[in-house]
Amino acid sequence: MSPQHLEEEVYLDYLTGELPAKKRAFLEEHLETCYECRVHLEQCRELLRVGLPSIADEIDMSDDVCPSALPWSIDDGEKRLYAAFGGGAKDRTERQSAPTPVGPAKTKALESWLHDRRFRAYAGGGLAIAASIVAAVGLADSLYRLGVKHGLEQSRGMAVPAKPVTATPADRSIIQAKDDGVLQAQLHKLGMEREAIRASLLQRDAEIARLKGQIEEQRKQTEATEASFHLAEQQAEAQTLQISMQRDDLAQRLEAQQAVLSDRKKKLETLEQAGTNDGLRMANLENRIQQITQLVKDKDATIDEQQRLLGSDRDIRELMGARDLYFSEAYDVGVDGKKKKPSTRVFLTKGKSLVFYGYDLDKQPGLKNGSAFQAWGMRGPDRNSALNLGAMKLEYIDNTANRRWVLQFDDPKVLEQINAVFITVEPNGESRLPQGKPMLVTYLREAPNHP
């Protein structure tokens, strides 16, 4: 509690009668001006006067000692009670015929006083309760109606009764006058508090309506969510079904494709096998072709050889059968008077052909690789006017040791012009003019010596 308000102990001292008289004045003065402290005090008072008694039956009083008898007789007490309603002691039959109870002066006055206290208590305490127990709206409302309304009505119409036992008529009038003022003030306060409570109730109603609206909205949202969820579920099922069908379809197609593939594999294997066989056959055929080609080559070579041999035979037969044949052999002689190794043999059929043989032409010093033996026909003393007859061609007679160079020349016009033939060694192959030294010169202007 804030410092400007009273401490809790002061209230409770006040309510339990423990507060000293001098402090009580201060408290009452403070209560006049402080609404909060007044409410606090009323709450405590309500708690002690109603709250604790409300649980009296639940409190264990087993140790309580009850007096064995009342200090007065039960009958007397009952008569006194009836007297409060019927004006005196009556027996049972009298009591039943006295329906309207009218109490004695003391009891009636006390009752009236208690009524007065009750209404004011309701007006104050009931309001404090209603203002405080805000959570229990219904309870507050009922208390409000029960207490405030009743209290206000009674306050308006009631004259304040005198104090029960000791008040004199003069006291009563004073008290009544003062109470009127107090009542008016309280009435004003109560009216304001009532308005505050009404406003609070309205706010609470509005809050309840708002919360209800929220609940309704939440409910709708939940329903919408459920609906969309349901829809999504259905769509998902449909999709699942569709996918399942597609999967089955694909599985079937896959099976078909696999069957086709398997079939094709078999075909491919068959074809591969056939290809392998064909390859083998082709290889065999190629082998055969090579063999045949080789045979053909061999036969061609044989044929060429035979044709050459046949040509040689023909030359030989023509030479052997020729009429104006001039046959001559020539040697070169060295400075020492001895024959050199190279030699020639010439067969000239007049006006027809010249066959020129050279033997051991390579057996002379100063020969280089690439040198050619070239035959020339002499037309006069000038060596440079000699006619080129062509290079001598090497051919083997029996083996590599017995070598012979041959030149055959069949142009009659050239044969008419020349009177001798000779050979030069041309170091750089066949040339247009003779560059080497002439050797093995053989004269042709002789009479035929055969037959």
Add this chain to the structure above:
Amino acid sequence: MLKAAGGRMSSSPARYFPGLLARRSPATEAVSEPANGLAIGGSIAESVEASDEDLILRLQTKDVEALGLLYRRYARLVYSVCFRILRDSSEAEDLVHEVFLCLYWKCKSFDPSKGAARSWLIQLTYSKCFDWRDYLKARHGRGQGTDSSDALRTEVSTGDHNPDPAYFVLWNARMVAAFKSLSKEQQLALRLFYFKGYTFQEIAEQLGYSYGNVKHHVYRGIERLRQVVYDRGKPGAVQEIRQGTQDEQQEMMR
């Protein structure tokens, strides 16, 4: 007056301080039985037959005889409570009378389905007792009944809270749980102070506590009840109550 009556309390301490919330024993129920054979004629049979609730319902139809039957049945119980709280036989006798008159005036809103008639009678009796004791105390503090000032009237009158039975039902629903939430010391102190009618000093002597300690337990118990009952629903109320409980526990530890 109260101090004079206090002398009776110390005769048998153990009898006055048993476990707090044990259920009522059958022997206690016997208190509510008719005290003696003073009933006249057929009233014994009638009172035995009619339940308390039936009698209250009859009372609602202005049947005064039902009030007499209730009086015969419960006058002794009511008196025992009144005497214990007020500690004066004369005042207690007057108050018993008042309790039964009040029963007549307030019976209209009694609902048998909401509670027993006997419970209401006890609630009403205690409420009346506290009310009247405060009035007597205030009068005593201001000069032995000669004070008729406005302040005294206001003080006591605003404290008159003897409401309808329906109101007690509403309070009871909140208070039972609230009371159980108190510490054992607070429950015992409240029980002895309010329901047994002992003074702080008497309780301190019986329990071996200091005067201030007993007063502290009673006041803390009341404040705690007030918080639980009134501040419930206010933001932060629970926190305050928890804090209060922790403070109390720390204090007890010390």
